[in-house]
Amino acid sequence: MVIPLKLQRLQDLLRELDRCVVAYSGGVDSTLVAKVAFDILGERALAVTAASPSLMQEDLDDARTQAAFIGIPHEVVETHELANPNYSNNPVNRCYFCKSELHDTLIPFARERGITAVLDGANLDDLGDYRPGFQAARERGIRSPLIECQIAKLDVRQLSEYLGLPWWNKPAMPCLSSRFPYGEEITLTKLQRLAQAERYLRQAGWRDFRVRSDRDTARIEVQPEQIGAFVQTVDLPNLVERFKSFGYTYVTLDLEGYRQGKLNQVLDPHQLQRFGAVS
CATH class of the missing domain: 3.40.50.620 (HUPs)
Known part of the structure; x- marks a missing residue:
């Protein structure tokens, strides 16, 4: 071989x-x-x-x-x-x-x-x-x-x-803190409610997605081609009720869809150069 x-x-x-x-x-x-x-x-x-x-x-x-x-x-x-x-x-x-x-x-x-x-x-x-x-x-x-x-x-x-690793196509899942917009304080309580929200969607069978946590709002991102299926197949009233039980006040769906590193789009070139853009 x-x-x-x-x-x-x-x-x-x-x-x-x-x-x-x-x-x-x-x-x-x-x-x-x-x-x-x-x-x-x-x-x-x-x-x-x-x-x-x-x-x-x-x-x-x-x-x-x-x-x-x-x-x-x-x-x-x-x-x-x-x-x-x-x-x-x-x-x-x-x-x-x-x-x-x-x-x-x-x-x-x-x-x-x-x-x-x-x-x-x-x-x-x-x-x-x-x-x-x-x-x-x-x-x-x-x-x-x-x-x-x-x-x-x-x-x-x-x-x-x-090499026969069953997880070869596993979606990227960075740490939960990456779901918060820069400048918002990260606390144990916020991490726990975010974990509950992502766990809910994982258990519902969704794989490649994010829940962005912005203050009291949970913003769900799924792949752009899956947005229609999400709206049509998910029990939205139940989802909203569950997310509110986790501690969120508002629940939204990002119509642009999931894009890795989306929260970095607010950074200007000077910040990128200073803090870690290597290319």
């Missing part, structure tokens, strides 16, 4: 390491890194998931299930980014403080186990997006094997399918 070239590159890179910790969210990117790391290093590779109020319990459960499927040793650590006003006040570079907390937790965790290499799941496409967290990773010497091997998102999905 001919191994895809980009997979060979990733395997060769990981083969150079003695041991590693993978910052493992359970998303398709970090799952690929964890899978290949375990294939190459065995139990010398360790996947670590950070649990905090911005991670839905279902996503943590998925991470555990996927790690068990791969076979990689998996541990969960707690992070406390919400306790940092630089994060909870939700500035445009909020992700910098999130990743700082993550890596300042993972690095000593790794060192205590004699591990020097900490890896993340950033892929090549991320370099063209607004990602303030990259700066925090760079400052701390975190390695991004997918970027080093020129592996983009489409490559990640193709390689994951090639």
Whole structure:
């Protein structure tokens, strides 16, 4: 069997390491890194998931299930980014403080186990997006094997399918804090009501969507081609009643549809350059 070239590159890179910790969210990117790391290093590779109020319990459960499927040793650590006003006040570079907390937790965790290499799941496409967290990773010497091997998102999905990972087509699900407009304070109560709203839609069978939380308003985004089906098939009065029971006053549907990174459209070019647009 001919191994895809980009997979060979990733395997060769990981083969150079003695041991590693993978910052493992359970998303398709970090799952690929964890899978290949375990294939190459065995139990010398360790996947670590950070649990905090911005991670839905279902996503943590998925991470555990996927790690068990791969076979990689998996541990969960707690992070406390919400306790940092630089994060909870939700500035445009909020992700910098999130990743700082993550890596300042993972690095000593790794060192205590004699591990020097900490890896993340950033892929090549991320370099063209607004990602303030990259700066925090760079400052701390975190390695991004997918970027080093020129592996983009489409490559990640193709390689994951090639390796037989059932989650190769899993939708992107960033942390819940990414659903709030910049400048709105993020609190535990707001994260909990948002988690309830997204859980309601997940349980109803919707996959690739967002609930944006703007003050007392929940704004639902589904794929543009699914807007008609959403209106026709969802029990809207029940949805509104449930969302209000979660703590929202208003419930709306975004007629533009879901678009990744939509809340970044308010940023001006100066902010993008200063806080994390890499391209």
